[in-house]
Amino acid sequence: MIKPKCNSLFVAAAALGFALGGTAAHAQWEPQRPVEIIVPAGTGGGADQMARAIQGIVAKHNLMKQPLVVINKAGGAGGEGFLDVKNSNGNPHKIIITLSNLFTTPLATDIPFNWKDLTPVAMLALDEFVLWVNADKPYKTVKEFLDAAKKGGFKMAGTGSRQEDQIITVAIEKAAGVKFTYIPYRGGGEVAVQLVGNHADATVNNPIEAVAHWRGGKLRPLCVFDGKPLAYNDKVAGDLAWSSIPTCKSQGLDVEYLMLRGFFMPAGVTPDQVKFYVDLFQKVRATPEWKDLMNNGAFNQTFMTGKEYADWVAKEHDRHLNLMKDAGFLAKK
């Protein structure tokens, strides 16, 4: 008597489980209204370009039923954007694309924000940094450049203050025992032109910001701040490809720095909601337009999600804390 009952219970449970499983798969979360991509930087910059490219790709390939809207909140070195997302607890219709100011802005300005106020979604890519000099200058290697810089008075132009460009500059100073005068500008394009016009002696522009001048024969790359050479073998400038640029470490300058291009959501969202965006970004990454974008900017195409990504961000936060403490860039309490 007992057995059949058990059996029927089992069947019922199985049926119920199946039904539940079925509905769960069916009722996978989807955005109910337009989704905002917050860009904590101005229009035309690297993060903005990537956000708008994703918006275009999603619209063109119909990857989402609701539209994506890009909103720039650049005030306070991006602090405006971060606080906006922090204050949208539990809102699954808001995502934010970040650059290194996720770490540097709260540390340098003491605004009430920490990356832990957000839910990590996915790392889409890492942006590279290259040491550039004017092509008219005699130095062709890192060593020649640093020897010249040791005489003093070299000017390094960079984007923003107490942000990634200045952090790298300080790291070079420490590693090579030189001293630069760092001059902050508003954007990477402006920085590159200062170098072309000989108003500065070097920059650490991202590839996409300086590539046009490299191809035009105005700038020369000396080394890339990555652990291994760039993975792009297509000829870019004359016979040279991105992969021809040696790593700085191999040239005796032990500095490595990559910048996060990743997405976060507000705190208090469900795993289902995070999964929707992870899947969406995976679809975006498979499109030819995305591949073109990666190619143009010589991006490092590391993709991470979940715990792996959160751990990476935590580690990177500690690294920035140390770098900025060493450089004396922390906000005074």
Add this chain to the structure above:
Amino acid sequence: MEEIGNLFHGFATVLAFRDMNIFGYTMSIPFNVILMVIGIVLGIIIGILPGLGGANGVAILLPLTFSMQPTSAIILLSCIYWGALFGGAITSILFNIPGEPWSVATTFDGYPMAQQGRAGEALTAAFTSSFVGALFAVILITLIAPLVAGFALQFGAAEKFAVYFLAFASFVGLSKEPPFKTLAAMMIGFALATIGNDQITGQLRLTYGTTELIAGFDFLIAVIGLFGIGEILLTMEEGLSFKGREAKMNLSIVLQTWKKLAKYWWLSLRSCIIGCWMGITPAGATPASFMSYGIAKRISKNGKNFGNGEIEGVVAPETAAHAAGTSALLPMLALGVPGSPTAAVLLGGLLIWNLQPGPMLFVENKEFVWGLIASMYLGNVVGLIIVLTCVPFLAAILRIPFGIIAPIILMFCSVGAYTVNNSFFDVIMMFVFGILGYVLKKCNYPLAPLVLAMVLGDRAEEAFRQALISSNGSLGTFFSNGLVSSIMTLGLIALFWSVISAGIARIRGTNAATAA
């Protein structure tokens, strides 16, 4: 004359008919020309709505264009830009609300003209001047693009500061109000400009620990408040009457105004040159419009009457702003540096379409570059025709009773203030600025120096500090080469012009006296 050949090839690209499948019929239509008209009309609408400037409009529509050919896409987007440039003048003249920073100088004489019932004349002058300025800039781009790009490279931080200094100097001492009131207004502007993030040290300033102020005050919020809301408060006090009632509704006004404008060819040419210089360096359209207005006021025979509805006071800033706005596209294409916020958005678009702005663009993507330049010519012609036919209708808006139009303006202002940053705090600040504007006007403090300082203050400060950092604190950097010294000297002459001219007059006076 390879450029001319390229240009005609560009015209062919723009005017080409393309077979399109419409409602099942295959038709041959001038696809790019249709895009052009759509772009201009959208742009004008965007320009009229305060807050939703050209940069926002282009940014919103950018992703929609990814499925088009790059040449068609840039034609659509740049036509939105031209349209917004035209549209910005409309609200400045009719309601004293500049939709864009570079329209501020247009309000000084444009709005008084509208109040005197000469709205049609002011609009025609503004549109025509815009066209002339843009055309001059495009011709310049066509003929000497590579040379001009080289000139832009000479501008480092010191040179940029010198340009801002010249813009301030050519504007100081122009207002009818007492000099100390002008100075006080300018200082309020500088103070407002410093709020928020300090670009040079990366620290927050004057936020008093609040998070609302970290973004600083957007220029548009202040301008919509100071001019728009302030004006409505004043009108309410003066008995709810709009003074533009007798505005003429007739297309012949266009021809009559054109006859007048022909006299001011030298003014136009000078404004074009100032505009192109500012656009290429790239300092932008805003200093161009202020500088051009300031210089016109000094040089013109009617200088004393500027601010009371002088047509020259509309021609000068509009011509310069559009010459600058158009030539700002050149550094973007040739160097990858955007000369204006809208150019910055277009730059992002180029990269997504797989086009690399920079010196190689002119070599590798000839069809695109010359298609764009050709669309500048045609887009401006189409734009001028569209806006000029609208003049009578626009002028007629002023016939609507104030009791009806004021709430509508208030609504547009609020929506505009909200759109700038999607923040309700900005809407509140707009009303605060409105009250401030009303009080300042009542006390006879001029608003223009305040606005000028607010728009250019942080840029000037930044360039000044960048220059000093790179010279290790030596002020000599502002006189270190021929270019920067001559701009600074011009600025100093402009600053002390009233003293100098008084001195000259006295010397002449004594000479005359001795001669007699």
